[in-house]
Amino acid sequence: MTRPTGTTRRARRVGAGLLAAAALVLTACGSDDDGGNAAADTSSSAPSSSSPSETASGAPGAGATDTVHTLEVTSVDFDYELPSTDLAAGEYTIELTNDGSATHDLVVERDGEDVAGTEDIGPGQSSAVTVTLEPGEYVFYCSIGNHRGMGMEVTVTVT
Ligand SMILES: [Cu+2]
Structure with missing residues (x-):
């Protein structure tokens, strides 16, 4: 009784592995589609220059504490x-x-x-x-x- 149960568990694990593999394939396909968008996001890195403003807004707060x-x-x-x-x-x-x-x-x-x-x-x-x-x-x-x-x-x- 113990061995069959173990076999069943292994079978389920294999099945789960296949599902996971399928999910990876789907994810890979999806990432390919996103690849184009990602490139677009990278080219539009200009707006990311807003990060300095975050630093600037943080500086006064830190300075006020020490003043x-x-x-x-x-x-x-x-x-x-x-x-x-x-x-x-x-x-x-x-x-x-x-x-x-x-x-x-x-x-x-x-x-x-x-x-x-x-x-x-x-x-x-x-x-x-x-x-x-x-x-x-x-x-x-x-x-x-x-x-x-x-x-x-x-x-x-x-x-
Ligand atoms: Cu006095």
Whole structure:
């Protein structure tokens, strides 16, 4: 009983092989017909020059990830001056320059938590701090004395 079954299986395999061979022949015939079209596609390789555009579109995205923005902030007594309070999310180097006559710093606060801050700097000095700003609301404030209460705080919206 075992041998006949094996024979049957072999027969089926042969049959499958023949079908596969037939399929290969059909495929070969089909590829011959496509040969002409393939040649046409090759000659029209000009449109494939669109690949550089794909590279170009990919470059800005990769660059944006690596870019560290510079945000120049000036502290005066008792306020901050900065180019904009609406920032795009990303990594920033905040450069604080003290144009006031008192010592100041700049602390980056989010949801009541300090996430970064510069050193305390005297008049004419500057200090930088790098921070990653995610979409949300931040407050830049001065942690010296009661400067924050005197108005040295600014809300920054990151989108
Ligand atoms: Cu201050």
